[in-house]
Amino acid sequence: MVKADIAALLALGAALFIAIGDVIHQRTANEVPGADVGHVGLFLQLLKDRAWWLGSGVAAVGFVLQAAALGLGSVLLVQALLVTSLLFALPMSARAAHRRVTRWEWAWAVLLAASVVIIVTVGNPTAGQSRADVETWGAVAAVAIPVVVVCVLAANRRRGPVSAVLLGIVSGILWGVFAVLTKGVVDLLGKGLEPLLLSPELYVWAALAVGGTALQQSSFRAGPITASLPAMTITEPVVASVLGVVVLGETLRPGEAGWFVLVAAIAAMVVATVALARGEAKDSVAIDAELHG
Template sequence: MARADIAALLALAAAVFVAAGDVLHQRRAQQAGEHHDSYLTLALRLLRDRGWWVGSAVSAVGFALQAAALGLGSVLLVQALLVTALLFALPLNAWAAHRRVSRSEWVWAVLLAASVAVIITVGNPTAGHARAPWETWTVVVAVLLPVLLVCAAAGSRADGPVAAVLLGLVSGALWGVFAVLTKGVVSRLGDGLWAVLGSPELYVWAVVAVGGTAYQQFSFRAGSLTASLPTMTIAEPVVASVLGVVVLGESLRPGDSGWFALVVAAAVMVVATAALARGEAADSDG
């Protein structure tokens, strides 16, 4: 079996565990306190919550599978497949809430997954480098950090689905950066423990993981899964894919006739995400 095929299977397995962990985290964040509680209060309550730690353990398995996939395949391939976590999360969340997934939710979720399949098959993503120089990362920070700060500030002042989407964007973007850094960390494993410990990516990777987890919980607390998770699910692969191309030199090879299909697939991803979030807003108003 080719390395890319193994990476794809590992990424799909990671999506299952990430979805289960997200559902557990979202339910614990919703039950941890009132919406007017501060982020610090929420974080302290979750750290004392056994159910939240169970969700963290499940998510950790997903992250390990994701790291293994990134060690074998491109960021473009692995992160695109992780979007399918939404297909697993919707029925899991519905089962936990003792309700059925609505027909519209399924339609939009399936369209979301179909657009991912198009991007993978038509885009034909290729691997690049495992690491990038710090000068490149400096430019990334200068561009990305102000955007995340604005979203975080606006999300902290908003309520309901709007807050869930804005904070989910921050979390998803951080997890996208995390994925690219993971590829760099994994690439050093073959050089031994000291090489990994001496890698700057390791320490930035840990900080980004903490930030991604924190804003994920804040987004989960702000709204239900159909508002927060779709936003994270799209933001992570978009940011990771852009960084994969710009920072690691990965590429898509759709051919002259394939670019139109890629543009359509990307548009479907955005529309499906917006539709799921809008559905949450309607449920909240009802």
């Protein structure tokens, strides 16, 4: 098997474990008592929850598989396949909510799967470099940090769906940057432990993981999960893919005739992802109502 094929299999495995972790995290975040729990307070309370740690452990396996996939394939390839985590979460969420998956949900699932296959095959993504220089990351930070700060401040001033969407976007941005940095961390790890420990990328990477996790839980608490989950599910692969092209020099090679098909597939993937994310979120709301009813 070529590296891209192995990367694809690892990415699908990562999607499965991340989906399981997300389902557990959604449930535990909504079980935390108190309506006015802050971002830090919520995260600290979740650190005491065994179920949350179980979900984190499962998700960690997914992140390891994601890192392995990024070590072999492009960010564009891996992030496109990671969107399929919603396909794994769909039956798990339905089972937890004691209901069957509807025909419409299966239809959206088929559309999402077909879109991902088209993007991977027609787009023919090629890997670029594994790391970028400090100046490039400085430019990324100059753009991303103000966006993150404004979204968090705005989310703190609002409640309900608007706050949930804003925090979901911030979480997606952090995880998108995390995915791109993961490729660099894996590359450094291959050169030995000392270069990795001496690199600032490792510590920024770790900080993004903590921040992304904390804000993800806050987005689940801020308002309806039907608002937060689609926002973070779409933002992460978009940010990671853009950075893969701009920062790492990755490319898509669909050919002249393939660009229209590729754009249509990307649009279909976004629509199907939002539809499935809302379905999964409704399951989480149903579970929460059952637990507190």
